[in-house]
Amino acid sequence: MKFRRSICTAVLLAVLLTLLVPTSVFALEDNSSTLPPYKNDLLYERTFDEGLCYPWHTCEDSGGKCSFDVVDVPGQPGNKAFAVTVLDKGQNRWRVQMRHRGLTLEQGHTYRVRLKIWADASCKVYIKIGQMAEPYAEYWNNKWSPYTLTAGKVLEIDETFVMDKPTDDTCEFTFHLGGELAATPPYTVYLDDVSLYDPEYTKPVEYILPQPDVRVNQVGYLPEGKKVATVVCNSTQPVKWQLKNAAGVVVLEGYTEPKGLDKDSQDYVHWLDFSDFATEGIGYYFELPTVNSPTNYSHPFDIRKDIYTQMKYDA
Ligand SMILES: [Ca+2]
Known part of the structure; x- marks a missing residue:
């Protein structure tokens, strides 16, 4: 199973690096010809083409249920995407999420947000970049509105924003799929070619993961x-x-x-x-x-x- 391979590879990587260089994970550069340079991107997985999704992961809570996988994109050999299947929509939109944590937005920097998202059922998705804990300040979103997805149609986002608040190292890039936004489960939402580009930022060659509690x-x-x-x-x-x-x-x-x-x-x-x-x-x-x-x-x-x-x- 690809899901198993993805997780195993991520875990193996963590294991090897725990043995070799504690708490470090090396960036796995992708060869995307369409996205900005990987080294200036805040995200560590953008294309999913190696069958990996880490550090992207899902979150479910209070009745929300989902599963995830990295899957082939039909008709596009070699192209894979992150796929989250909503199994139960839960009480509200954040009860089912896919997200990438560990981001730092720097005051005064200009960020370019790019992604492709589609679903096999018409639904809505709330996409934001902001704090991952209270007070959940949002630094980028779609003017506080969810995006509407039409079944089978790819939505491409390409926007820029300026971080006009003080530098914040508690940020996440997250997608709310649950509650009032969801279609009738089960259905799958796909994410690919996702990027958070800052030309003033250079990704460390050696990424130091925060040591968990x-x-x-x-x-x-x-x-x-x-x-x-x-x-x-x-x-x-x-x-x-x-x-x-x-x-x-x-x-x-x-x-x-x-x-x-x-x-x-x-x-x-x-x-x-x-x-x-x-x-x-x-x-x-x-x-x-x-x-x-x-x-x-x-x-x-x-x-x-x-x-x-x-x-x-x-x-
Ligand atoms: Ca891909």
Whole structure:
């Protein structure tokens, strides 16, 4: 499955780089002939043509449900697109999202936004670039209105905007698909050739991912083994954690066990024991729903019997 390959490749990349250069991910340059230079683009995946979508991901909440994949675009050999299938539209538009986080918009810079989006059912989509947490300031959108998609027809967006607010490093590029905007599920929305270009910006050759608050073993965990993650958190009280599967569905939740100050790192650490969870799967991740931090999550990881043998094959 392409989805599995995409996730596995992303996880493998993270694993290898964890072993080699902790917390670093190298930019995978695309060869797009139509988009601006990759090195001046804030986005790390623009064309999906290698079958990868990371760091694009989906988010579902309060009744919203979706699945995602990287799929071939019919009639265009070699061209792939990010595909999000809306399975349940949820209570409102942000209950189903696809998004790219970790963006910094710099005051006074001019940004060019480009993308192609289409769907196999007529629907609406609200697209914005703005803060990923409260107060959710929006720096670019379609004049506060959703776009209307006509089934099977590609909508191309090519706009520029100036960041006229102070530099903000808490931004995301997100697409709201749920609630009142949705067609009757299931249907699929496709994204391709997406770009956020700033000629004044140069992408670091080595992209330093923000270290998540929940530190997991990115090689993965054995289903029947002891499974512990470390949580870095200032709270001296237990904090709530949620284990989610690749589709964003909560599969287990609990509270951390505060362990005190780690003298080496000077971090206050908690233990998160999820040994009771033995269901094999790929792309699990943690979230700390009550922790108000932009990194209140973990990197994705697998729970599989063959984590160690699989690594040998992949490497
Ligand atoms: Ca493509």
